[in-house]
Amino acid sequence: MTFDPTMNEIAAALRMPKVTVWRRADKERWPCIEVAQRGGRAKRYIFGKLPANVQIALTSHRQANTLPAISTLPTLPARTEIPPTPAISEEQKHKALCKFELLQRYTETVNSAPFGGKLQARADFITAYNSGIAYPYIYRQLGQTSWQTIEGWKRTVKRYRNDCYHLADMRGKARRGQCGLTEEQTNILLRCTLKPGKDGRLSESIRQAFAIMKARGIRCTRSEATCRRWLENWRDRNFGTWIFCREGAKALNDKALPYLERDYSRIEVGDIIVADGHGLNFEIINPWTGKPQNHMALILFYDMKSNYPLGWEIMPTENTQAIASALRRAILQLGKIPKVAYLDNGRAFKARFFKGADFDDVAFTGLYQRLGMQTIHAWPYHGQSKTVERFFGSLAELERMMPTYTGTSIEHKPPRMNRGERLHRKVHEKAFGGRVLTMAEAHILIAAWFDEYARRAQGDGSHLKGLRPVDVFVDGRGPGVDRGELAFLMMSMELKRIHRNGIAFQKQNYYHPALFGRKGSVVVRYDLQDLSCLYVYDKNGELICIAEPVAKTHPAAAQLGDSADQQLLIEHIEAKKSCEKEATRLARDFLRDEVMPEHQRLLARHGIGGEMPALPAPAANTKVISFDAEKVAREVAEQERWQAEAEAADARHELLRLSDADRYERLMEMEAQGLELADEWKGFMRFFEGMDEYKLTPDYWESCRVKFGLMYGSEDRGQEAR
Numbered sequence: 246m247t248f249d250p251t252m253n254e255i256a257a258a259l260r261m262p263k264v265t266v267w268r269r270a271d272k273e274r275w276p277c278i279e280v281a282q283r284g285g286r287a288k289r290y291i292f293g294k295l296p297a298n299v300q301i302a303l304t305s306h307r308q309a310n311t312l313p314a315i316s317t318l319p320t321l322p323a324r325t326e327i328p329p330t331p332a333i334s335e336e337q338k339h340k341a342l343c344k345f346e347l348l349q350r351y352t353e354t355v356n357s358a359p360f361g362g363k364l365q366a367r368a369d370f371i372t373a374y375n376s377g378i379a380y381p382y383i384y385r386q387l388g389q390t391s392w393q394t395i396e397g398w399k400r401t402v403k404r405y406r407n408d409c410y411h412l413a414d415m416r417g418k419a420r421r422g423q424c425g426l427t428e429e430q431t432n433i434l435l436r437c438t439l440k441p442g443k444d445g446r447l448s449e450s451i452r453q454a455f456a457i458m459k460a461r462g463i464r465c466t467r468s469e470a471t472c473r474r475w476l477e478n479w480r481d482r483n484f485g486t487w488i489f490c491r492e493g494a495k496a497l498n499d500k501a502l503p504y505l506e507r508d509y510s511r512i513e514v515g516d517i518i519v520a521d522g523h524g525l526n527f528e529i530i531n532p533w534t535g536k537p538q539n540h541m542a543l544i545l546f547y548d549m550k551s552n553y554p555l556g557w558e559i560m561p562t563e564n565t566q567a568i569a570s571a572l573r574r575a576i577l578q579l580g581k582i583p584k585v586a587y588l589d590n591g592r593a594f595k596a597r598f599f600k601g602a603d604f605d606d607v608a609f610t611g612l613y614q615r616l617g618m619q620t621i622h623a624w625p626y627h628g629q630s631k632t633v634e635r636f637f638g639s640l641a642e643l644e645r646m647m648p649t650y651t652g653t654s655i656e657h658k659p660p661r662m663n664r665g666e667r668l669h670r671k672v673h674e675k676a677f678g679g680r681v682l683t684m685a686e687a688h689i690l691i692a693a694w695f696d697e698y699a700r701r702a703q704g705d706g707s708h709l710k711g712l713r714p715v716d717v718f719v720d721g722r723g724p725g726v727d728r729g730e731l732a733f734l735m736m737s738m739e740l741k742r743i744h745r746n747g748i749a750f751q752k753q754n755y756y757h758p759a760l761f762g763r764k765g766s767v768v769v770r771y772d773l774q775d776l777s778c779l780y781v782y783d784k785n786g787e788l789i790c791i792a793e794p795v796a797k798t799h800p801a802a803a804q805l806g807d808s809a810d811q812q813l814l815i816e817h818i819e820a821k822k823s824c825e826k827e828a829t830r831l832a833r834d835f836l837r838d839e840v841m842p843e844h845q846r847l848l849a850r851h852g853i854g855g856e857m858p859a860l861p862a863p864a865a866n867t868k869v870i871s872f873d874a875e876k877v878a879r880e881v882a883e884q885e886r887w888q889a890e891a892e893a894a895d896a897r898h899e900l901l902r903l904s905d906a907d908r909y910e911r912l913m914e915m916e917a918q919g920l921e922l923a924d925e926w927k928g929f930m931r932f933f934e935g936m937d938e939y940k941l942t943p944d945y946w947e948s949c950r951v952k953f954g955l956m957y958g959s960e961d962r963g964q965e966a967r
Contacts, residue, residue, distance in 0.1 A: 249278065249289040249290060249291055249292050250289065250290055250292065250303055251287055251288065251289055251290075252266060252267060252270070252288065252290075254303070254306075255270075255290065255295075255299060255303065257306060258299075258302040258303045258305070258306035258307075259299065259302050270290070273296070275290050275291075275294070275295060275296075276290065276291045276294045277289060277290045277291065278291065333410065333413045333415075337413040337414060338410060338413065339386070340386055340387065340413065340414065341409055341410050341411075341412040341413040342409060343382075343383045343386045343387055344387065344398055344409070344412040345398075345402070345409035345412060346383060347374070347380065347383050347387065347390075347395065348395055348398045348399060348402065348412075350370075350380065351367075351370055351392075351395050352399070354366055354367075354370045355367055355370070367392050368392070370392070371390075371391060371392050371395075374390070375389045375390070398412055424467065424471050424472075424474065424475045425466075425467055425471070426465075426467055426471070426472070426475055429463065430454075430458065430463065430465055430467075431475065431479075433454045433457050433458060433463075434450070434451065434454045434472055434475070434476060435476075435479070436454075437450040437451075437453040437454040437457070438450040438454075438476055438491075439486070439487065439490035439491065440490065440491070441490070441491065441492075441493070442491060445491065447473055447476055447477075448469065448473075450476075451469050451472045451473065451476075452469075454472070455469075484500075484501055485497060485501040485502070488500050488501050489501075507708075509549070509550060509708040512549065512550050513550060513721050514548060514550045514551050514553075514579075514717065514718055514720070514721025514722065515548065515550075515579050515580075515581050515583050515584070515721060515722075515723060516549075516550065516583070516584045516585060517548075517549040517550070517583070517584070517585045517586075517587055518546045518547065518548055518549065518555060518575060518579075518583045518585075518586055518587065519546070519547045519548075519549050519587040519631050519632055519633045520544070520545065520546045520547070520568070520571070520572075520586060520587065520588050520589060520633070521544075521545065521547075521588075521589045521631055521633045521634065521637070522542045522543065522544050522545075522589060523542070523543045523545065523637045523640065524540035524541070524542060524543075525540060525541050525542075525543050525559070525644065525687070526539075526540070526641070526644045526650060526651050526652060526653050527539070527644050527647035527648075527649045527650045527651060527682070528649035528651065528681050528682070529541050529559070529649075529681065529682050529683070529684060529687050530681050530682065530683045530684065531561055532683075532684050533561070533954060533955045534951065534954065537649070537681045538561055539651050540651075541559055541560065541561055541687075542559070542560050542561070542562055542567065543557060543558075543559055543640075543691070544557060544558045544559075544560065544567045544568050544570075544571040545557045545571065545633060545636075546571055546572060546574075546575035546586075547632065547633040547636060548579070548718060549587065549632055550717065550721065551709075551714045551715075551717035551718040551721065552632070552636070552703065552707070552709060552714040552717075553699055553714040553715065553717070553718035554636070554695045554698070554699070555574070555575035555578045555579055556570075556571045556572065556573065556574030556575030556576070556577070556578055557571050557574070557691065557695075558570040558571040558574070559684060559687055559688065559691075561955065569612065569735060572586075572612070572735070573731065573732075573735060576616075576726060576731060577726065577728070577731070579722065579723055580722045580723030580724055580725045580726065581722075581723025581724070581725075581726065582616050582617055582618065582726065583618055584618065584619065585618065585619045585620070585621060586613055586618050586619070586620050586621070587621045587623065587631065588620055588621065588622050588623065589622075589623060589631065590622050590623050590624070612735060615734050615735070616734055616735070639698065640694075641653050642694075643690065643691070643694040647682065647690075648673075648676075648677040648680055648681075648682075649677075649680075649681050649682065659673075661673045698714070699713065699714045699715040699718070700713055700714075700715055701713060701714075733770075736770040736771055736780070738768055738769070738770050739768070739769055739771075740766055740767075740768060741766065741767055741768075741769050742764075742765065742766050742767075743760055743763050743764055743765065743766075743767060746795065747760055747792060747795060748760070748767070748769060748779060748781065748792055750769065750771070750776075750779060751776065752918065752956075752957070753776075753794050753795075754794070754795040755769075755778070755779045755792035755793060755794055755795065756792055756793070756795045757781070757789075757790035757791065757792040757793065758790075758820070759789055759790035760781070760789070760790060760792065763789075766784070767781050767782060767783060767784075767789065768781075768782045768783070768784070768786075769781055769782070769792075770782070776794075777793070777794070778791050778792065778793050778794075779791070779792045779793075796813055798810065798813055798814050798817055799813075799814065893923070896915075897923075900912070900926070905933055905936075905938065906933075906938060908929070908933075909929075909930060909933045909939070909946075910949055912926055912929070912930055913930075913946075913949055913950060913953055914953050916953075917950075917953035917954055917956065917957040918957050919957070
């Protein structure tokens, strides 16, 4: 049970005069109550609100006088117990040892003084120490002190049985890590700070938090520096959450998440090749447009084991043709077929040409599958998983040497590209005269730099451990591959249908006489590097023929064409007549051998007699074609006119069914093909170019015009025609 002591009880417990205790109680305003008792009224002080040392003294006094224990106070530890050594830092331990060393020197000096000279010895010791001459190292660690402080150290060491680590400076430990901010205030600070925007400054977030607290009536007496320290401590303890909220998932992956470490000793040269595209940071003349172009795509295949650049290609845009060319060169350089291709996650690398697709009519296999290679695609926005990304960082050395260098980023542009840098532009113009590299020159320079890079010794931090890439690569290079077999394996396959003029492929008809009379689907194989022929197979994989492009004839070969045009026309007509003769011969033979005998038997069964009329036989040694040149020219012109009118009508109906945007894009493609547009379509194109739908997206239409120009080799033909 608790009790409220009187002044007499407090004075007895503290072993002090009553007047001294009364003055302290009046000065510290101890809470009390007045109670009636025998002889008058007396003050009793509330026990729970007295100072801690007074409560302890009262408890000990009552226990010593066999009074009931006070249940509200904790049990005091025995005096013989020694507190454990505190958890302190290495710096605190070092300073505690310096204090203990100084204490020992002080004790030895005072104890060795004669009787009556201890005070003077103590004063002389402190004067010598504070001068920094007697114990310079300890003085640099502890600074000035007094004999009273050293006497306090002596009592501390005695109390803790010579445990010198109790001399460590523990001031502020009880409140370490605390800043006085309430939970509500810290929540407001976090909401203002953990928002998207990696460039957001903490001072801005803190000012916003103060404004929100003021609007809600929350009083905050802490300074901006206190809030900043709390936020920085929270960031250090929750760095992953901090990065994700402010910078996103990619920054979380790049800065906070752990990464995998590869063991390169488990693979050999050519086991894994890494492929990626890189936009070159200097201008190159586009061979299709004749204009300088920045950020042309460099497609590179890179050996993971040796860090050796194998094969590359430069293209205005990253496409499957460039990747196939780079892969072919990489295999030739490597001398064997790689086992695994580690690819980028881009659309070009994941195209059907490489991955393959399944159809009902025929099974396709992608390029890597035909070569016997397995593929691994990198995670999106996870560049560090591709070792070639580090190589592209080194490639910036070559880019900075180019006269048309444009910078690896906006922040690193050369001065001549910034606004107001007239002098730099003049110096650059005078030095290089507007010279821009051609595609061939870029290939030569890149090849030379690749060769120089392969002969550099890699650092000890690399898995090559000081070796040169070329040394590792040569030791593991293959014996070589057959170029013809490689070309056949790298041919792409597509499912095509046979029409009357052969097979349509990339805006071109391919024909062979073996295709005459066939219908349905066939499989064609082709080489993107050589489109001079198509290999045509049936569904069973049997080769039908090797189809070649159909040459177009002169519209008026007999009148306006030369001898080559007339000869080509004759060959086409002969081929057509030959097909016609073959078709009629088959029909005549079928009529003679099957249809008419069956008809005669049917008449005989019904009692009707008669002889089967004789079929006209072709004249012997008849030439395939014998004609009048003028007559042929008239027939050809008439036929072509009819065909052109029919195609124009079909094209008009097709264009009318399209939307305005799709119709304009289709007309752009027709112009790039060199087709003559009717006046109504030219007028529509001028009308559409004045509409908002065109003006709001000029970059898209310009990219379409460039794309069609690259496809058909005539980028500006349509604009010149209009």
